[in-house]
Amino acid sequence: MKKRHFDAVPIVDELLTLDADWRSKKGEMESVAADMNKISKEIGLLFREGKQEEANAAKAKTGELKEKEAILKAEVDELEGKITQLMYQLPNLPNELVKAGKSEEDNEIIAEAGTRRVYDFEPLPHWELTEKFDLINFELGVKLTGAGFPVYKGKGAKLQRALIAYFLDEAEKAGYEEHIPPHVVNEASGFGTGQLPDKEGQMYHITEDDLYLIPTAEVPLTNIFRDVILPDENFSIKLTGYTPCFRREAGSYGKDVRGLNRLHQFDKVEIVRIEHPDNSAAALEEMMQHVKGLLEGLGLEYRILRLCGGDTGFAAAMTYDFEVYSTAQEKWLEVSSVSRFDTFQSTRLRLRFKNADKKTQLCHTLNGSALALPRIVAAILENYQTADGIEIPEVLHKYTGFDKIS
RNA sequence: GGAGAAAUGGCAGAGUGGUCGAAUGCACUGGUCUUGAAAACCAGCGUACCGAGAGGUACCGGGGGUUCGAAUCCCUCUUUCUCCGCCA
Known part of the structure; x- marks a missing residue:
């Protein structure tokens, strides 16, 4: 602690x-x-x-x-x-690998991969590219809803859909079963995964019906297993799902929220695992490999951080963040967060299994983004820009139907 | 949105104030029998909490109430089904 x-x-x-x-x-x-x-x-x-x-x-x-x-x-x-x-009020106990620390400055960089893009022209940040090629309209979103709710258009929308399809297909190949859960959940679900009461203010709350817009697919996907007792100890449950995610993110400001860097509504493909405690560490490792595979498939430079104690979320025992490098913004953008929760969520979910002695025992839960779209889109636009357009990573061609935006 | 019916153990399904944590059947587990299996027969078979243990407490969709006593009566909420309306 x-x-x-x-x-x-x-x-x-x-x-x-x-x-x-x-x-x-x-x-x-x-x-x-x-x-x-x-x-x-x-x-x-x-x-x-x-x-x-x-x-x-x-x-x-x-x-x-x-x-x-x-x-x-x-x-x-x-x-x-x-x-x-x-x-x-008690947060999860950090894993032994987690170092003490106050904030993101104390996070450990445990891996870096990929090569830095060099330009022979002045690269544009993604918010200029989206405007130049009419891919995403932020002002229109303001008109319809408010800041942080962009409208994706034409090839911008198509790219979005292509990424979702790519991520889901890869997750399926890795053995995750696809789900389309509700995008709105009740209070019990919010408590189950630990968003409530800790992050009450982060979620959009529909007071009239006492429902919450999901901040991540983790909430509905994991809560599928609320009040479940698995019949034996031979299980390894792997779920995936694409959903929009809604976050109020009160109190953020400045250049960090420019363009796609931070939104109130964004798309994400999530992977969730329910595991035997003995398999928790291996599952986390597998999830990391999966996310690495996605980033390598997209050809993006990335690094992996193990979050320090102070930066690790309330519910998590250990979290790895994946960041891609934005050459135009000259900064790292968080695109995935893979965490193990040990029994923190399963306690709240009452998610258990019958062990060899026929006793009920708490499962372990894990989840990770694979991946969150907006910053990936930002990184692709920026890193794949040419003097006269934007190339599309090879793996997406079959989904987009085009290989270049110009 | 309106009218009606219902919610009981893994499933099906009895039970309308006391000996009901709950009949019975199926499923499941162990045993007998069998070369093996099936069938038959016998036995067992919910969860959580407190307690060293003996044992105790709570739970019949959720919450509240009436009563010495509630699965059973009353109120309320939720969910499901049927019919009507509306609707992508």
Whole structure:
């Protein structure tokens, strides 16, 4: 927890106190309940035997017990509520590989690949390219909705669709089963994957129906397995799905949000895995290889970061970020985030399996973007630009039907 | 949106105030029998929590209520089905 710069000690101390209190109160309550049940049964017997007077005498005794039980129950409920509240405030325990650190400056770069594009002309940033070739209209999005909701047009739209198809096909080849989930979820789903209550303000909330627009397909895909007990320990569940993602992202500003760098609505193909705890590390590795494969397929220069404690999300035990280099903006853009959650989500989801001893045990969950579109589009436009147009990476040709934008 | 019906264990399906955590069938697990299998027969077979254990508590869609006692009665929400309306 220290790695996160999160002081868990006061919360844990309070939890321990509350828990001890809860145990004793609960024991007391249950013994009162047991007495009540016993008396009720006796009354039933007396009535059947026609002993009205004795039964009524027994009834008289219950009043006090009943009252006592009600008081104890209220106390137990209150303690349970407090305990749950506190537990929700505790982030996941970072994996041993995760280094301590405060912010993104402390993240470790663990791999770099690809070659830097050099230009014999002055490269344009993607927001100028999209305008020049009429691929994405940001102003139109403002008119229809607001900032951060661009309108993709013509070859821009086609490129978008091609990338989605490419990512989904690759995911399918890697054994992930495609799903098209709802784009709106209920509160229970938000809690299941840990967006609630931690990221309450990040999601669009439809108050009238108490539903949330999904910030990622992770939420509906993983919640498919909420309240599920897998029958045995021989499982490895791999899901994928394309969805739009909606994020309020309050408080961001400046050049970081220019163009496609940060949007309120964007497209993403997500991969999700439900794994046996012993297989969690291997699954994470496989997912990394998968994402690498996509980036190499697209011919983009990228690097992989292992996030430090402070930058790792609340729910994750370990996260690897993939960034592609934008030559025109001269900066790294995050295009994927692959995380293992260990039992953090499965605890909230009540997602378990029956182990060899027939005991229920919590599964591990993992997920990753494979990939998030807008910044990939930005990188492709910028890195594949020529003096008079934009080339399309080879792997996309069969999806776009064209190999050049001009 | 309007009218009606329903929600019980993995599934099917009894149960309308007390001995019901819940009949029965199927499925499943173990055993007998068999060279093996099937069939038949016998036994077992929900989940969570508290407790060292004995045991206890809670759960019959969710929440609340009536009662000494609720699967059963009342209120409410959700979901499903049927009919009507509307609709891509």
